Amino acid sequence: MPSASNCRLYLITPPRLDDVAAFSRVFEAALKAGDVACVQLRLKDVPDDEVIEAATALIPIAHDYDVAFLINDRPDIAKKVGADGVHIGQDDAPYSEARKLLGPDAIIGVTCHDSRHLAMKAGEQGADYVAFGAFYDTATKQAPTRATPEILSWWQQLFEVPCVAIGGINVENAAPLVAAGADFLAVSSGVWSYPSDEGGPAQAVKAINEVIAATPMSLLEFDA
Numbered sequence: 001m002p003s004a005s006n007c008r009l010y011l012i013t014p015p016r017l018d019d020v021a022a023f024s025r026v027f028e029a030a031l032k033a034g035d036v037a038c039v040q041l042r043l044k045d046v047p048d049d050e051v052i053e054a055a056t057a058l059i060p061i062a063h064d065y066d067v068a069f070l071i072n073d074r075p076d077i078a079k080k081v082g083a084d085g086v087h088i089g090q091d092d093a094p095y096s097e098a099r100k101l102l103g104p105d106a107i108i109g110v111t112c113h114d115s116r117h118l119a120m121k122a123g124e125q126g127a128d129y130v131a132f133g134a135f136y137d138t139a140t141k142q143a144p145t146r147a148t149p150e151i152l153s154w155w156q157q158l159f160e161v162p163c164v165a166i167g168g169i170n171v172e173n174a175a176p177l178v179a180a181g182a183d184f185l186a187v188s189s190g191v192w193s194y195p196s197d198e199g200g201p202a203q204a205v206k207a208i209n210e211v212i213a214a215t216p217m218s219l220l221e222f223d224a
Ligand SMILES: Cc1ncc(COP(=O)(O)OP(=O)(O)O)c(N)n1
Pocket: 040, 042, 072, 073, 087, 088, 089, 090, 091, 092, 109, 110, 111, 131, 132, 133, 141, 164, 166, 186
């Protein structure tokens, strides 16, 4: 039986930001264009100083729009820059360490790939969300697993902790994940690489919000 979806957009920054001032302008236009619940600063293989510089520029903008700001991989940097939390993967700092460092109010999300077991473990530990993926092909990361939408329906039906869908999500392919029960769609290239002659990232944020608004939740059948 279809019911209204509460799904929201979760932005992941591009993996490199060569010009933080220029990106800040694009970032603000994107946040102005439609609902965004959360932003994750995901700069890979760059010195800490670059992460700190980007976070220092982007956090005030995110907070102006009531958007939570997370740091990828690094609870220590999240604490240092005053971020709202951290996203950790299975090869990053353990959940318990991140929670100890950041305290009870921080948002801590955990990568669970396509694993029910990892998600139940993260949920029991106290994670604020569990992330499943990759749902589609993506050039942003060599994703080690491919998830199917049934895992979202399974999680949505059984647990209170929100679930995030990630991996290759864009305006065209977002709807089945909303219908399957994703609480958040985590999107990077589907927003930042949206063609400028079609309105660029701001238009992508608007269009994904329109897809979310037009898509009721209609949970899939799953194996028990
Ligand atoms: C929301 C969200 N989900 C999954 C990931 C992937 O995290 P991880 O497996 O640690 O890989 P990297 O992002 O660190 O390359 C994520 N970052 N965000």
